[in-house]
Amino acid sequence: MTGQAPVRLPAAARRAGILDAAELEFARHGLAGGRLDAIAERAGISHPRVVQMFGSKKKLFLEVVDIAYGKIETAFERAEPTLTALGDAYVKLLRRESTVGLVVLQGYAAAADDDVRQAVRRRHLDLMKSIARLTGADPAQVRTFFATGLVQTVSSALDLPERRADTAWSGWILQLVDPAG
Template sequence: MSGTAPVRMPAAARRAVILEAAATEFARNGLAGGRLEVIAEQAGVSHPRIVQLFGSKKKLFLEVVDVTFDKIEAVFERAEPTLTALGDAYVKLLRREPSTGLVMLQGFAAAADAEVQVAVRRRHLDLMKAIARLTGADALQVRTFFATGLIQTVSTALELSERRADTAWSAWILQLVAPAGQDD
């Protein structure tokens, strides 16, 4: 028996630790390759405890996807309500928390699973509506915002951000489609 007792933490804090460990594991390995054993070890809990809390690996994955989309939406809510400012806030989030973009990409990659597809599609569409609500952007502007966001996500995931002018290009594209009366 080891000399240290397990650390007791409130359920909400333990859940947050598990979700953070799961985000790291799923960002690296996706739904199919992510391992609950690795998540449990990183979070300092047992594998059965994760199953008890989340039900299954897929449900944990979907919760991580939800947390990721929540983070993105929260960053957008705090930003100045222009497409360029939201884009800048998103890039800063990707650089600060690289697993954010990777989890989003893994959510899209796992969309061959019908349950994952429904959940990710719902969150994606909700985020599109939030962009329109926050900025007044029309459908074309929102699609353009998401297209440039995907380029930023991939560039960040591949660590191309400092080697390419994607950020400047994205800002230029977003300025082209900015709603009338917005000076970005």
């Protein structure tokens, strides 16, 4: 024994550490395969403490999904208000934080659960409204933007060697729906 007491982190730092660990776990394994004990171990705390702070694995998963959508929204808010610029911001986000796209995909995959479906649907629709508000895009343009973004998300998740071609294709599609971009 070293005789040193364990370092106590402030609650906000402990919570952030759990969320970071949960993001990685859920990105890799989804809601069904993600394990709270693995999250706790990665965060350096006990499994019961994770449950005490978040209530359940599903509640923690939903918070991680919400954070991923928040990161996307923030990237869009910081971009120039064109579909092309938002698309570029999204691709940069996926490259910088690969777990974001994986968490979004895991949210879709877990949508058979009513609570997850409701939460993901709400964030998805809110993001669509934000895109329309930011860019002035009509509903067809927003749907095209989302379809293009899904190609980018899957390409990034699979680390496809043609990813750069997908980026060029996505840019071409966005230019068709947003000539001003």
